[in-house]
Amino acid sequence: MPEWFDVGSRAELEAKGRRVVKAGGKQILLIADGERLFACNNRCPHEGYPLSEGTLGAACTLTCNWHNWKFDLASGETLVGGDRLRQYPVEVREGRLWIDIADPPAEARQARALENLEEASDDNDYERMAREVARFVKAGGDPFEPIRRMVVRSAARFEYGMTHAYAAAPDWLALHKAAASDEQKLTALVEPIAHIAWDTLREDEYPYSAAASPWDDAAFARAMESEDDGAAIAFVNGALSAGSEALAPLKRAFARAALAHYQDFGHSAIYARKAFELIDVLGASVAAPVLHTLTRSIIYASREDRIPEFRHYAKALSAWSPAGKPCSAAELVGLSVNAALDRVAALPGGNEAKYRLLLEANALAMLRFDTAVDLHTSKPISHNVRWLDFTHALTFGNAVREHCAGQPELWPQALLQLACFLGRNAPYLVREADWSWEVPDAARFFARERAALYDHGIREPIFACHRVKVLAAVAEEVAWAGEGQLSTTVLAATNRYLNSPIKGHHALRAAHQALSFVEAEG
């Protein structure tokens, strides 16, 4: 329905050239350019400065002098800058100016916001992404729709498949539900969107196969093992054509593929869990794009069990024989990869008890992490160890506990891979755990750290999203483990990680390693 307002006489506007009026709670700029009359929002769509202070140039071009965005008032187009300037229809009735301030239909505003969101993400323009999501929600749209749109649009741009941008999205969306203010809600929506934009910035499309093969569990596993992207995707397509009942067998198959090797530093198992969580939250429309990226990420994952450092993994797995001596978590910390694998392969008892032990040991290692290691500037690249090398044991643990609940036969792989984390980090420990990080009140700790996530202050999404993912994983593990030493250790370790400084860039180290590498190359 139109909403016409009388905003004064035409003669007065023509005499002054421009006027700002208020109508229906909006601040509107009226401009007379010769015979031509225009009405537009007085707030620049960039940062809201008044366009009444702008410069009217030739051919009805209005320039906002704050940052030089330019708007063609005649066509309504934005010539320089991002957002479109809202204009209003103008009519002259008996010498009076009338403007129609009725908003376009909600569907049209939502569609426009989503289109603009795509443009903003292509420009990696965080503030504009925030504005477009806010506009979409203000127009009554489902708050999760922008991220659905971004997932569907971005999937083929991930050359090597899924990244943490998708994996952290379910945790951000959980934070959206838990948010205490509109600002926190919007933050939790924009952060995963901006992460997707960051990870796919200036990427071409690497299309996925559209072929569909009837689901075949064993053949899918072979395609994944032989790194046959096209065949594996075709099986996924075939399974999805059966509808949502395909998700359960797909989830089991992906968990097996993710744990078939100690690979990608645990990311495959983490992604194999988070992909299905994301589908659960966002719905069937994202199933294909998310699972396509998951397939590709597992196929491209580096299989660390094939490098000398972890080659003993296969032997330990085949020697799996839980007939050795029990041990404490502290006894596992500091063992080499091979020693940790042998010890875990022989541990007696149930698998969940062993999982508790390994999770506690990995958390204990976080309390013994020699953080000075992360600051070195003159060691070889193999010593580039940082907090995330430790925290992945927690997020990996959280993921594999769920995988193994559905498929207990995967426990040996899961537990031995947790041992790999322990052994891999063993050279970077100090002698004593730093118990000053002990958390006296878990509920207050989670409340404080969750609140901090909405304003993490970290530029690179990869660092910020890990804080979100670790806290979400730890909350689940602590709830599962209950009160006791395991939860105490995991909470203290997480506290230390979240509240230790992060060195986000290693310029001197990179230079040192580049010079060493170039010096030694042929």
Ligand code: FES
């Ligand atoms: S506020 Fe107008 S260009 Fe920035």
